[in-house]
Amino acid sequence: MRKIILCSFRRYNQRRYCTSRKTDNTTNLITYMISTFFHKRFKRAIWFTFCLILQLQNTSLSSFAKERLIISAIPDQNPEHLNRLHTVLARELSKELNVEVKYIPVINYPAAVSAFRTESIDLVWFGGLTGVQARIQKPGARVVAQRDIDAKFHSVFIANQKSNLPLIKDLSDLSLLKGRRFTFGSESSTSGRLMPQHFLQKAGVRITDFKGGRPGFSGSHDATLALVQSGSYEVGALNEEVWKQNIATNKIDTSKVKVIWRTPPYFDYHWLTQPNIDERFGKGFTNKIRDTLTSFTKESKSQKIILELFGAEKFIPAYSYQYRDIETIGRQLGKIK
Secondary structure, eight states, rough: OOHHEEEEEEEEHGGEEEEOTSSSSHHHHHHHHHHHHHHHHHHHHHHHHHHHOOOOHHHHHHHHHOOOOEEOOOOOSSSHHHHHHHHHHHHHHHHTTSSSEEEOOOOSSHHHHHHHHHTSSSSEEEOOOHHHHHHHHHHTEEEEEEGGGGGGBBBEEEGGGGGGOOOOOOGGGGGGGGOOOOOEEEEOOOOIIIIIHHHHTTTTOOOGGSGGGEEEEOHHHHHHHHHHHHHSSSEEEEEEHHHHHHHHOOOOOOTEEEEEEEEEBBBOOEEETTTTTHHHHOOHHHHHHHHHTTTTTTSSHHHHHHHHHOOOOEEEOOOOOHHHHHHHHHHHSSOOO
16 A cells, blocks of 8 residues: 555656646645546456457357257168268268268157257258158248259159059059058158158048058168068058169169059158257358258269269259148148147
8 A cells, every 4th residue: 555655646746747736735646546546447447348348259259160060861761871971961061161060860750850849950851741840840940952853752652573563554543552561661751651641542542441451661761662572561652762772772673572653743852951040150051051052063072972872963942832732731641730
């Protein structure tokens, strides 16, 4: 305290010329000490406030960089294929979007919808039905892209050769499947259950018309193919692209299984993003995801691998209105409430 008073007294004497000679020296000294004290406190307050604002800005800016984009997909094929596909995709998206991207698998179709609802996953490859279910449970979620083949997608009905079923040329001929052992894929699959059942109903075939009074549910397209090829089921319905991929890789024994019918086209798979993506990663980031996916080209080695694994030539923009028919059919069949 003594040092402060002496220091203030010296500064006071140095600035004494500013004070009227008629003013009491003691009063001037006290006034000077008080003004100096508050002046320093004010400067410190300003400096603290400035540093705080700067820190908050840095935190805000860096928060986007620290956010991790979690991608996932419905488990419509074998896990090995999905892990390879989405691991390569995560690496490519991370490079193009300049954020960390990680693929997390889910155990089944409902789990994918549930994880999206709880915001455990951010960008998801859904089928038509699961995508609609996810958007209903998460208002504001946005459809951003689909493959070129998803605008006119098809399911195929396959039969074991020993079933002696003929090729089906007309929708009404699906009645030939009554009394047969029939399996769908996952209960929530668009191409492996929803649309095949829709076309069966249009032909007057109810699921109770199959042998045993009910169909089987294999869980995935690959499983449906394996079950029909082995003879465990006489007939099944699956994603046409999975059939083509297995044909191309010589995993199908055409002496044991064949395609007997191809459905009319419908909209199917698509990428769906969380509604808070822009809030977490920055304004316009959802559009950036769409633009990145739709810019993939086979001229890039890594992107070519991704597109080939997806069975597509390219990704194209997609919109929620394209799936209105899927929603209507889903409600009719009790898959959407």
